[in-house]
Amino acid sequence: DTAVSQTPKYLVTQMGNDKSIKxxxxxxxxxxxxxxxxxxxxxxxxFSYNNKELIINETVPNRFSPKSPDxxxxxxxxxxxxxxxxAVYFCASSQGRESLREQYFGPGTRLTVT
Amino acid sequence: LAKTTQPISMDxxxxxxxxxxxxxxxxxxxxxxxxxQQFPSxxxxxxxxxxxxxxxxxxxxxxxxxxxxxxxxSLPRVSLSDTAVYYCLVGRNTDKLIFGTxxxxxxxx
Numbered sequence: 107d108t109a110v111s112q113t114p115k116y117l118v119t120q121m122g123n124d125k126s127i128k129x130x131x132x133x134x135x136x137x138x139x140x141x142x143x144x145x146x147x148x149x150x151x152x153f154s155y156n157n158k159e160l161i162i163n164e165t166v167p168n169r170f171s172p173k174s175p176d177x178x179x180x181x182x183x184x185x186x187x188x189x190x191x192x193a194v195y196f197c198a199s200s201q202g203r204e205s206l207r208e209q210y211f212g213p214g215t216r217l218t219v220t
Numbered sequence: 221l222a223k224t225t226q227p228i229s230m231d232x233x234x235x236x237x238x239x240x241x242x243x244x245x246x247x248x249x250x251x252x253x254x255x256x257q258q259f260p261s262x263x264x265x266x267x268x269x270x271x272x273x274x275x276x277x278x279x280x281x282x283x284x285x286x287x288x289x290x291x292x293x294s295l296p297r298v299s300l301s302d303t304a305v306y307y308c309l310v311g312r313n314t315d316k317l318i319f320g321t322x323x324x325x326x327x328x329x
Binding site (some may be wrong): 206 | 252262264269307311324
């Protein structure tokens with residue numbers, strides 16, 4: 107069983123479009139995250155949700171909107187996509203708020219904006 | 221998170237022990253030292269976390285001197301499958317978390 111899953115794995119779209127990436131975890135964790143890994147390979151935290159509450163929003167443009175319908179799901183919706191949004195987006199989960207310890211990452215979604 | 225410095229890359233051969241050192245001179249009292257591993261086209265995977273002295277699990281050991289200004293991740297008897305990027309993180313939570321460039325370990329047969 108996949109612990110943290112993301113769909114889709116690849117996403118190619120044009121500038122200005124709106125797209126969503128879905129994430130699900132079956133580990134029973136109470137905290138989920140979204141990360142962005144850019145072309146320079148830096149992996150940066152974007153959002154963190156604990157028990158469906160947003161607890162981190164690290165200077166991410168408001169075109170990015172996370173939605174957590176329940177503790178097991180954290181989706182990422184992106185409006186008006188820009189070229190600079192091209193990156194790999196990783197979802198992760200952990201037990202405990204904002205924990206550095208034992209975050210389980212999904213396989214990533216490679217987003218290409220043309 | 222505290223600023224960390226680790227080698228950009230390291231080479232090793234199968235069966236050897238690999239030690240990757242991370243410097244973190246401005247570590248705070250409450251900070252933990254955490255290591256992650258990332259394979260190409262995959263998300264990072266937690267390896268080990270420690271606060272002081274030595275921590276060992278089935279995958280690696282983490283050595284932390286008394287001043288805690290550095291730490292060493294030790295991988296015993298590496299294999300080709302240990303080829304990956306290794307990240308050292310120093311902090312207490314994920315506030316402003318950025319995984320740096322890490323150490324790219326290449327294991328040769």
